[in-house]
Amino acid sequence: MSAVMAKAHKAAHKIKWRCFETREQMVDELAEACCEALMRGIRKRGTASWAVSGGSTPKPLFDAMSQAEIDWENIQVALVDExxxxxxxxxxxxxxxxxxLQKGHAAEAMYIGMKTPHATPFEAVEAVNARYAQVKQPFDSVLLGLxxxxxxxxxxxxAEGLDAALDINGDKTCVALRAKRSDxxxxxxxxxxxxASAIAKAPHVVLMITGDEKKAVLERALAVDTHLPIAKLAEHVTITVYWAP
Ligand SMILES: O=C(O)[C@H](O)[C@@H](O)[C@H](O)[C@H](O)COP(=O)(O)O
Known part of the structure; x- marks a missing residue:
């Protein structure tokens, strides 16, 4: 690849890597960064909001955060997705x-889920947006998974609904999707x-991944499989990747 092409490739996404030797080191640094982002929000506007993902990867971060002595009473913790x-x-x-997460010091936070009694997320999207209208926007920190x-x-x-979800100029905080069934x-x-538009407004967006497979998936998405959703999001959103083996 020529130097010019390499540069063009690089400019096509806004990913910053932070690679660590151990998961413990990564969790320490990431917990500190999340605490700082939340405390910054509290200093500026009295409250803070943190949008968090599910999956197995965030578990040690949640353990660490639950022990963090920050002003949890003034923090809202909402889901990235459900x-x-x-x-x-x-x-x-x-x-x-x-x-x-809802334990230790972090038990004092307010937790906001997405599920409603509606049969499908498409029917529920208005109600969930009304619920998320109570959550401080933009989110002070967003934790993504891959x-x-x-x-x-x-x-x-x-997925059905993907274009609307990725629309960087979209005006909805929450969107409904139907994925194609897969493993x-x-x-x-x-x-x-x-x-994506709600994520893009957040001043602190991190992607927490572990292991060589996830690293390879991300590298390939950014360089080759640029149609994949993580690459599309990273075209518009500055994302700091926290990675450890
Ligand atoms: O809602 C979901 O389906 C999960 O939360 C999912 O999006 C998860 O975040 C990633 O698949 C990474 O999962 P792991 O952390 O378990 O690898």
């Missing part, structure tokens, strides 16, 4: 968030997600 299942379902992101299929938040490749989605193809 599978359209009830709180009692084993794959509920809200249940995971509450079990992993799937092996290149999805982040609930921006699944080829990654499992049965839960119906989704609610915060939108």
């Amino acid at each position: 599978r359209w299942v009830d709180l009692g379902h084993p794959r509920s992101n809200e249940a995971f968030m509450r079990a992993a 799937g092996s299929d290149g999805h982040t938040a609930s921006f699944f490749p080829d 990654v989605t499992g049965d839960e193809v119906d989704r609610m997600s915060i939108s």
Whole structure:
């Protein structure tokens, strides 16, 4: 690749890498960065909001954050995205968030989930946006994850609703999607997600990933598979990647 092309490639996304030798080091640094972003929000406007993802990767970060002595009483913790299942379902992101984070000092925060009694997220989207209108916007910090299929938040490749979800000029905080069924989605193809435009307004957006496979997925998405949702989001949003083996 020529130097000019390499530069053009580089300019096409706004990803910053922070690579660590161990997961413990990564979690320490990321917890500090999230605390700083939330405290900055509190200093400026009295309250802060943190949008968090499900998945297995954030668990140690939630453990660390639950012990952080920050002003949790003035912090709202909301979901980045949700599978359209009830709180009692084993794959509920809200249940995971509450079990992993709503303890220790972080028990004092206010927690906001996405699921409503509506049959589908498309029917629920107005109600969920009304709920999220109570959450401080823009989010002071957004924690994203990455799937092996290149999805982040609930921006699944080829999902119904994906174009609206990725519209950087969109005016909705929350959007409904229906993913194509895959090994990654499992049965839960119906989704609610915060939108790319809501993520883009946040001053602190991080993507937490571990292991060589996820790193390779991200590198390939940014360089080759640029149609994948994570690459599309990174065209418009400055995202700091926290990676450890
Ligand atoms: O709603 C979901 O389907 C999950 O939350 C999902 O988006 C998850 O964040 C990624 O697939 C990464 O998952 P792991 O952290 O388990 O690898």
